[in-house]
Amino acid sequence: MAVTIRDVAKRLRLSITTVSRALDGYNDVSGKTRARVIRTARAMGYVPSRAARQLRRQRADAIGYVIPGQAPYFTDPFSSEFIAGLGDAATSHNLDLLISTASPDSDAEHHIYARWTQSRPVDGIVLSRLRLKDWRAKYLAQNDFPFVAHGHARLRLDFPYIEMDSRAGFVQLVQHLSARGHRRIAYIGAPAKFTLQAERFAGYQQGLADAHLAFDATLVAESDLTRTGGYQAAQRLLDLNARPTALICVNDLTAIGAMRAARERGIVVGRALAIAGYDGTEDSEHTDPPLTTLRQPIYDTAQRLVEMLLDRVAGKPIVEPHVILQPELIVRESTTFDFSS
Amino acid sequence: MAVTIRDVAKRLRLSITTVSRALDGYNDVSGKTRARVIRTARAMGYVPSRAARQLRRQRADAIGYVIPGQAPYFTDPFSSEFIAGLGDAATSHNLDLLISTASPDSDAEHHIYARWTQSRPVDGIVLSRLRLKDWRAKYLAQNDFPFVAHGHARLRLDFPYIEMDSRAGFVQLVQHLSARGHRRIAYIGAPAKFTLQAERFAGYQQGLADAHLAFDATLVAESDLTRTGGYQAAQRLLDLNARPTALICVNDLTAIGAMRAARERGIVVGRALAIAGYDGTEDSEHTDPPLTTLRQPIYDTAQRLVEMLLDRVAGKPIVEPHVILQPELIVRESTTFDFSS
DNA sequence: CTTGACACCAAAAACGTTTTGGGAGAGTAA
DNA sequence: TTACTCTCCCAAAACGTTTTTGGTGTCAAG
Numbered sequence: 248m249a250v251t252i253r254d255v256a257k258r259l260r261l262s263i264t265t266v267s268r269a270l271d272g273y274n275d276v277s278g279k280t281r282a283r284v285i286r287t288a289r290a291m292g293y294v295p296s297r298a299a300r301q302l303r304r305q306r307a308d309a310i311g312y313v314i315p316g317q318a319p320y321f322t323d324p325f326s327s328e329f330i331a332g333l334g335d336a337a338t339s340h341n342l343d344l345l346i347s348t349a350s351p352d353s354d355a356e357h358h359i360y361a362r363w364t365q366s367r368p369v370d371g372i373v374l375s376r377l378r379l380k381d382w383r384a385k386y387l388a389q390n391d392f393p394f395v396a397h398g399h400a401r402l403r404l405d406f407p408y409i410e411m412d413s414r415a416g417f418v419q420l421v422q423h424l425s426a427r428g429h430r431r432i433a434y435i436g437a438p439a440k441f442t443l444q445a446e447r448f449a450g451y452q453q454g455l456a457d458a459h460l461a462f463d464a465t466l467v468a469e470s471d472l473t474r475t476g477g478y479q480a481a482q483r484l485l486d487l488n489a490r491p492t493a494l495i496c497v498n499d500l501t502a503i504g505a506m507r508a509a510r511e512r513g514i515v516v517g518r519a520l521a522i523a524g525y526d527g528t529e530d531s532e533h534t535d536p537p538l539t540t541l542r543q544p545i546y547d548t549a550q551r552l553v554e555m556l557l558d559r560v561a562g563k564p565i566v567e568p569h570v571i572l573q574p575e576l577i578v579r580e581s582t583t584f585d586f587s588s
Numbered sequence: 589m590a591v592t593i594r595d596v597a598k599r600l601r602l603s604i605t606t607v608s609r610a611l612d613g614y615n616d617v618s619g620k621t622r623a624r625v626i627r628t629a630r631a632m633g634y635v636p637s638r639a640a641r642q643l644r645r646q647r648a649d650a651i652g653y654v655i656p657g658q659a660p661y662f663t664d665p666f667s668s669e670f671i672a673g674l675g676d677a678a679t680s681h682n683l684d685l686l687i688s689t690a691s692p693d694s695d696a697e698h699h700i701y702a703r704w705t706q707s708r709p710v711d712g713i714v715l716s717r718l719r720l721k722d723w724r725a726k727y728l729a730q731n732d733f734p735f736v737a738h739g740h741a742r743l744r745l746d747f748p749y750i751e752m753d754s755r756a757g758f759v760q761l762v763q764h765l766s767a768r769g770h771r772r773i774a775y776i777g778a779p780a781k782f783t784l785q786a787e788r789f790a791g792y793q794q795g796l797a798d799a800h801l802a803f804d805a806t807l808v809a810e811s812d813l814t815r816t817g818g819y820q821a822a823q824r825l826l827d828l829n830a831r832p833t834a835l836i837c838v839n840d841l842t843a844i845g846a847m848r849a850a851r852e853r854g855i856v857v858g859r860a861l862a863i864a865g866y867d868g869t870e871d872s873e874h875t876d877p878p879l880t881t882l883r884q885p886i887y888d889t890a891q892r893l894v895e896m897l898l899d900r901v902a903g904k905p906i907v908e909p910h911v912i913l914q915p916e917l918i919v920r921e922s923t924t925f926d927f928s929s
Numbered sequence: 930c931t932t933g934a935c936a937c938c939a940a941a942a943a944c945g946t947t948t949t950g951g952g953a954g955a956g957t958a959a
Numbered sequence: 960t961t962a963c964t965c966t967c968c969c970a971a972a973a974c975g976t977t978t979t980t981g982g983t984g985t986c987a988a989g
Contacts, residue, residue: 294706299945301639322665334689348675365635535876640975
């Protein structure tokens with residue numbers, strides 16, 4: 248079928264060993280022979296069998312990522328960009344990227360992690376959207392399986408991660424809004440189990456405190472990080488008697504849904520209502536009006552995570568195992584109107 | 589390290605063969621022995637090594653998909669939903685899904701397909717966003733590598749695919765617009781090499797002809813299927829002296845970008861300008877105003893493609909190798925205003 | 930009693946690599 | 960010459976499965 252190393256060796260009248268070592272760049276092969284081998288191998292279209300190599304080296308040369316979505320409607324641009332980053336990094340390191348989908352804490356999720364750690368089709372795993380008590384982190388650490396994460400958990404566990412200081416970001420955002428005269432600032436969040444919710448919500452509260460604004464629980468809604476979720480949550484908030492003048496959303500998707508709810512009520516976003524999101528997705532540039540948001544470098548983060556993971560897999564110490572990045576506040580028309588005037 | 593079949597056999601004082609055959613459900617193992625084997629294997633946490641199995645069976649139990657994006661900014665919800673469909677289908681068949689990214693006709697793309705066909709980490713490949721002369725289809729067919737496609741190519745090649753009758757969809761869309769009094773209907777398309785462009789453009793032209801409207805080349809713009817691309821293309825069209833009153837976009841993303849261009853010019857979408865897209869992504873529900881679009885069942889299509897691919901891999905004849913689906917016209921406020929009044 | 934048929938199991942080959950442990954020959958030093 | 964060191968190459972083992980081939984009892988039929 249496919250051309251194997253044996254075919255190449257036979258053609259060259261060399262041993263399999265020599266061909267293998269020549270291709271792998273060992274220095275116990277003469278330059279002439281190596282050149283001959285490489286030329287012939289390429290000419291014959293030889294590519295090592297992945298399975299055989301994996302079996303022998305006990306390494307898969309692949310990494311895995313489980314998209315944390317609720318199928319069939321996961322269309323979060325965060326995931327897309329994250330996957331693009333992982334994919335490109337993987338390719339440039341000659342790795343394969345294995346993808347699966349499972350909603351958080353579902354049976355499917357448990358199953359896939361069990362399979363990946365036992366059957367070892369991947370050398371390491373990238374986690375994203377961590378939960379405060381993330382069973383995945385616990386499980387992988389327990390089984391001594393290499394992994395890195397986007398975001399951290401509140402567990403007595405040490406693992407490499409990159410996270411955004413989204414708390415600081417939201418503090419900054421509240422400040423931005425209060426400086427424009429907003430006094431009733433609402434917040435649409437995510438389920439409490441997610442670390443990102445804990446931090447962003449904390450940032451929101453901290454921001455209120457900094458601005459000497461009272462926290463009002465009725466101005467807080469929980470959603471599910473989707474457009475539709477944001478739409479529904481915003482409906483409730485906008486129908487309050489004392490309507491908020493500003494809406495901080497846990498991510499851009501939520502904000503996009505919220506904008507729709509406002510429009511349906513004839514509330515002009517950017518004038519009668521300020522709305523802000525988080526992520527800095529391309530979507531946010533094209534909303535009406537363009538959305539104020541906190542940008543995080545999703546693609547680059549994904550790439551960097553792969554680097555960290557590879558070090559982890561290789562057993563090398565990781566230079567900077569806990570990276571904390573600052574999100575960048577991007578002010579657009581959805582929040583520029585000054586309410587104090 | 590991990591527990592192997594040998595360990596299980598030793599524990600049970602059975603041969604490796606028997607353990608293997610018991611687990612695989614052959615009927616030349618007594619029921620009692622089988623039960624014993626299964627129980628012990630589970631208790632010991634035995635999971636067959638993927639690599640060893642692959643090597644021996646000459647099958648990877650995995651399928652591959654290359655995201656046709658321009659990194660780093662691929663955030664097309666089409667891909668997201670497509671991947672979700674592939675992933676779920678793969679999981680339910682106990683397959684792995686390998687993902688890579690490469691922009692069309694790039695070196696990276698050639699490289700990845702070469703590697704996947706030679707090194708065989710996947711049993712089959714799913715293609716999407718076909719090109720008229722798709723080298724991938726040609727290449728895979730030539731190398732007798734199993735694949736299926738979303739959309740077809742204009743090649744003398746027979747392969748299984750599912751495609752949308754987007755031509756008919758666009759005819760219907762033009763009819764919808766002309767019935768509302770639009771006479772200057774513009775079109776923002778994609779690069780000509782894509783099959784989807786050929787078909788949708790043809791539908792647009794056919795629709796004009798059906799409505800006895802003259803085709804005007806200045807009302808046609810080429811874009812790149814992204815929001816930003818749509819934004820730029822729309823700018824040109826909206827700055828024409830004789831401005832179009834309707835804008836048909838090759839996909840939703842393009843339409844979203846176009847809407848922004850209109851807003852920046854103070855043109856009220858839905859009143860002074862009709863805009864329509866294609867795909868029926870969740871995005872389209874939340875734009876301002878909500879976007880008229882042609883919905884295609886991305887997630888279901890992906891799942892069905894996996895089924896077809898598996899038949900192909902197994903060498904089974906495919907019941908219905910060429911599926912053609914009708915997109916569903918979803919009329920929303922972006923095109924409801926009647927110009928003839 | 931012999932002959933199959935059947936149920937069960939073991940040994941060994943094979944999949945295609947990488948790695949281990951030399952080994953032949955040439956050159957150099959004593 | 961002998962002993963030693965390089966340089967270049969190779970045979971064989973190993974990775975963990977599945978599959979092929981064949982062997983041993985037991986039992987029923989002839």
